[in-house]
Amino acid sequence: MQTVSVAVIPGDGIGIETVQAARRLLDRLAELDGGIKFAYTEFPWGCAYYTQHGEMAPKDFLSTLRSFETIMLGAVGYPGVPDHVSLWGLLLPIRRGFEQYVNMRPVRILRGVTSPLRGRNPGDVNFVVIRENTEGEYSSMGGRLHTGFPHEVVVQNTVFTRLGTERVIRYAYRLAAKAPRKRLCGATKSNGINWAMPFWDEVFNQIGETEFPEVERWLTHIDALAANFVLKPDVYDVVVASNLFGDILTDLGGAVMGSIGMAPSANINPERKYPSMFEPVHGSAPDIAGKGIANPVGQIWSSSMMLDHLGRQDLGEAVMTAVEDVLEEGRVRTPDLGGRSTTNEMVDAIIARLEARFR
Amino acid sequence: MQTVSVAVIPGDGIGIETVQAARRLLDRLAELDGGIKFAYTEFPWGCAYYTQHGEMAPKDFLSTLRSFETIMLGAVGYPGVPDHVSLWGLLLPIRRGFEQYVNMRPVRILRGVTSPLRGRNPGDVNFVVIRENTEGEYSSMGGRLHTGFPHEVVVQNTVFTRLGTERVIRYAYRLAAKAPRKRLCGATKSNGINWAMPFWDEVFNQIGETEFPEVERWLTHIDALAANFVLKPDVYDVVVASNLFGDILTDLGGAVMGSIGMAPSANINPERKYPSMFEPVHGSAPDIAGKGIANPVGQIWSSSMMLDHLGRQDLGEAVMTAVEDVLEEGRVRTPDLGGRSTTNEMVDAIIARLEARFR
Ligand SMILES: CC(C)[C@H](C(=O)O)[C@@H](O)C(=O)O
Ligand SMILES: CC(C)[C@H](C(=O)O)[C@@H](O)C(=O)O
Numbered sequence: 271m272q273t274v275s276v277a278v279i280p281g282d283g284i285g286i287e288t289v290q291a292a293r294r295l296l297d298r299l300a301e302l303d304g305g306i307k308f309a310y311t312e313f314p315w316g317c318a319y320y321t322q323h324g325e326m327a328p329k330d331f332l333s334t335l336r337s338f339e340t341i342m343l344g345a346v347g348y349p350g351v352p353d354h355v356s357l358w359g360l361l362l363p364i365r366r367g368f369e370q371y372v373n374m375r376p377v378r379i380l381r382g383v384t385s386p387l388r389g390r391n392p393g394d395v396n397f398v399v400i401r402e403n404t405e406g407e408y409s410s411m412g413g414r415l416h417t418g419f420p421h422e423v424v425v426q427n428t429v430f431t432r433l434g435t436e437r438v439i440r441y442a443y444r445l446a447a448k449a450p451r452k453r454l455c456g457a458t459k460s461n462g463i464n465w466a467m468p469f470w471d472e473v474f475n476q477i478g479e480t481e482f483p484e485v486e487r488w489l490t491h492i493d494a495l496a497a498n499f500v501l502k503p504d505v506y507d508v509v510v511a512s513n514l515f516g517d518i519l520t521d522l523g524g525a526v527m528g529s530i531g532m533a534p535s536a537n538i539n540p541e542r543k544y545p546s547m548f549e550p551v552h553g554s555a556p557d558i559a560g561k562g563i564a565n566p567v568g569q570i571w572s573s574s575m576m577l578d579h580l581g582r583q584d585l586g587e588a589v590m591t592a593v594e595d596v597l598e599e600g601r602v603r604t605p606d607l608g609g610r611s612t613t614n615e616m617v618d619a620i621i622a623r624l625e626a627r628f629r
Numbered sequence: 630m631q632t633v634s635v636a637v638i639p640g641d642g643i644g645i646e647t648v649q650a651a652r653r654l655l656d657r658l659a660e661l662d663g664g665i666k667f668a669y670t671e672f673p674w675g676c677a678y679y680t681q682h683g684e685m686a687p688k689d690f691l692s693t694l695r696s697f698e699t700i701m702l703g704a705v706g707y708p709g710v711p712d713h714v715s716l717w718g719l720l721l722p723i724r725r726g727f728e729q730y731v732n733m734r735p736v737r738i739l740r741g742v743t744s745p746l747r748g749r750n751p752g753d754v755n756f757v758v759i760r761e762n763t764e765g766e767y768s769s770m771g772g773r774l775h776t777g778f779p780h781e782v783v784v785q786n787t788v789f790t791r792l793g794t795e796r797v798i799r800y801a802y803r804l805a806a807k808a809p810r811k812r813l814c815g816a817t818k819s820n821g822i823n824w825a826m827p828f829w830d831e832v833f834n835q836i837g838e839t840e841f842p843e844v845e846r847w848l849t850h851i852d853a854l855a856a857n858f859v860l861k862p863d864v865y866d867v868v869v870a871s872n873l874f875g876d877i878l879t880d881l882g883g884a885v886m887g888s889i890g891m892a893p894s895a896n897i898n899p900e901r902k903y904p905s906m907f908e909p910v911h912g913s914a915p916d917i918a919g920k921g922i923a924n925p926v927g928q929i930w931s932s933s934m935m936l937d938h939l940g941r942q943d944l945g946e947a948v949m950t951a952v953e954d955v956l957e958e959g960r961v962r963t964p965d966l967g968g969r970s971t972t973n974e975m976v977d978a979i980i981a982r983l984e985a986r987f988r
Contacts, residue, residue: 347820352819352827353819353820353850354819354820354821354823354826354827356820357820357821358823362821384747385747386746386747386859386860387745387746387747387859388743388744388745388746388747407787407821407822408821408822408823410823412787412823412824412825413824414824414828416791419791420791420792421790421791421792422790422791422828423788423789423790423791424788424789424790424824424825424828425786425787425788425824425825426786426787426789426822426823426824426825426826427784427785427786427787428766428771428784428785428786428787429782429783429784430782430783430785431780431781431782431783432775432778432779432780432781432782433779433780459873459876460711460712460713461706461712461713461715461716462716462721462766462767462872462873462876463766463767463785463873464713464717464767464769464771464785465771465772465773465783465784465785466771466783466784466785467713467785468711468713469773469781469783491712492876492877493876493877493879493880493881494880494889494912496855496877496880496881496884497880497881497883497884497889498884500745500746500859500881500884500885501745501884513821514818514821514822517818517821517851517852518851518852518855518877520852521852521853521855521856522852522855522856522859522881524856525855525856525857525858525859525860526859530853530856553853
């Protein structure tokens with residue numbers, strides 16, 4: 271019996287609802303399988319905690335989390351707490367503190383889902399974005415001078431290190447080398463951002479040339495690449511992008527998939543020195559929080575990636591097959607997909623499919 | 630008779646073809662109208678010039694351009710010349726040197742065009758992106774330390790000044806105040822980029838609150854905003870964005886419009902102290918350059934914006950009506966729109982419409 275210790279941070283808004291949903295599914299799956307068990311410890315950190323304690327989590331939260339095998343996160347952020355406080359107080363320090371330098375975000379039109387793109391059907395779009403997750407444009411380095419005066423100047427440093435750039439690009443090449451068409455596209459903007467991005471391009475080409483000559487590689491400026499996600503999303507296997515560019519591309523990818531409520535992500539520390547973290551791409555969605563109608567697929571798909579990471583690809587696949595079966599049947603759908611079902615009804619339907627499979 | 634002095638920089642690749650096309654159209658229009666005349670001076674600057682002279686343009690090119698009323702630019706950049714050389718040697722210095730701090734980029738599905746978005750038809754999507762055009766992420770400030778060593782660090786500074794931020798945001802509010810629904814959306818990323826973007830948000834809210842209380846305003850993170858361009862592009866009147874975010878959003882907008890070959894832009898110095906510059910959003914497109922099949926609409930639409938800027942909105946509108954009539958008739962279309970026509974055939978068709986109108 272494999273017992274997995276899971277730190278659970280539901281966070282804010284719909285995060286609380288989708289995490290609850292995914293836990294229910296994981297527990298039933300574990301029962302059905304019989305070979306795995308999840309030992310959860312839940313941490314009530316986030317914006318509610320902040321309003322009581324003046325911080326998003328206790329000061330030692332990283333050392334608390336460190337002993338867990340894996341982390342499940344819902345969503346962080348809520349009106350009343352400035353975003354740059356809520357995120358820099360919890361989510362971003364975890365990504366950095368645990369060297370989760372790979373943020374893996376699949377873009378795939380699931381069976382049964384209508385993409386907002388004309389003529390793009392399930393199976394047509396299926397690739398992975400590897401987002402750098404620890405440095406780049408989210409450096410937290412910068413400052414303001416002459417605050418409030420007409421001559422005020424604000425500087426933010428984008429910082430790329432060779433180590434940080436090489437490790438994520440190398441990871442992306444490894445993945446691309448296993449992809450059907452062995453293709454890797456790098457997101458750049460070396461025409462406008464004249465120090466950081468030419469460096470990125472250099473590393474991208476160096477590693478490709480010397481270590482992965484069998485991978486077809488090309489660089490595309492982020493503006494054109496965003497347009498291509500709409501115009502020809504079928505040409506990609508793996509896309510590697512800096513922190514900010516990956517952030518933008520994956521929300522856009524979520525849109526192409528039919529709803530950002532379905533996009534998953536895995537924050538991975540490939541060396542497994544620290545726990546990895548699994549969270550949907552969507553935010554806390556204050557507008558629908560508390561209504562029980564959030565789409566649980568983003569969280570569930572993220573949990574399926576967690577199962578992959580734990581060496582149980584068989585279970586990860588079983589979960590996604592069940593999800594796609596439910597979507598394809600089309601009877602149970604949350605409002606973002608044009609239906610009227612609740613989060614719980616959706617999870618029930620997915621669990622029923624899993625039960626049928628294990629029966 | 631209004632005689633307009635136009636500095637023409639065809640630039641590289643298809644820029645040469647689309648500028649030629651737009652000039653032909655403007656000349657015929659001037660003949661038909663009888664009240665305006667264009668006096669062109671063409672400058673052969675760009676990557677071909679660079680291969681001969683080791684620079685994109687003569688050192689004094691800004692003072693040469695300065696005496697013109699307006700500038701028409703095709704596209705800059707070509708394989709063999711690194712992008713950060715070609716752009717920083719011509720396009721970007723013009724935007725900066727002439728304080729063209731407003732980059733206005735309409736996003737509209739033209740009559741007769743099929744958007745790649747399911748169920749979005751002409752008339753459904755019609756808004757303007759105001760992109761900051763002189764500072765921000767394209768600062769050119771930064772550097773590299775320990776080049777090539779494992780401990781290399783590369784820094785790029787994003788720089789926002791209060792002056793630069795206020796002036797573009799104020800311009801956007803003015804435009805929004807005249808829009809049908811009086812709406813302004815600001816693109817931000819204050820949750821991840823923790824110095825520059827909270828400052829941007831502050832200015833956005835300050836100006837809205839004190840100077841434009843009648844305008845409905847809201848901020849959206851760039852990741853969600855990119856997704857919204859696909860999921861609900863109908864909610865926008867005016868979007869204001871930093872240099873990089875505006876760049877990404879407008880290529881995406883071009884995709885939503887059906888082809889980036891059609892997206893126009895105006896680099897405006899609102900104070901009219903310096904010439905403004907009109908150029909399509911698309912690049913030099915080496916893959917189709919020289920074939921005579923580039924879509925001229927981006928360049929022609931940009932010329933229509935030039936006519937607006939010169940106080941001849943009547944002519945600007947006449948041009949766009951002719952363009953839309955041709956697209957709607959559907960007989961003449963360049964390959965990017967699924968047709969087989971040449972650039973010249975398309976221009977001929979548009980000119981024929983204009984002639985019919987003036988007859
Ligand atoms: C060529 C490049 C520097 C330019 C930009 O990013 O500004 C282009 O993409 C544009 O949108 O005008
Ligand atoms: C909340 C925010 C800081 C975060 C990010 O930009 O990384 C989110 O958008 C994401 O994509 O995980």
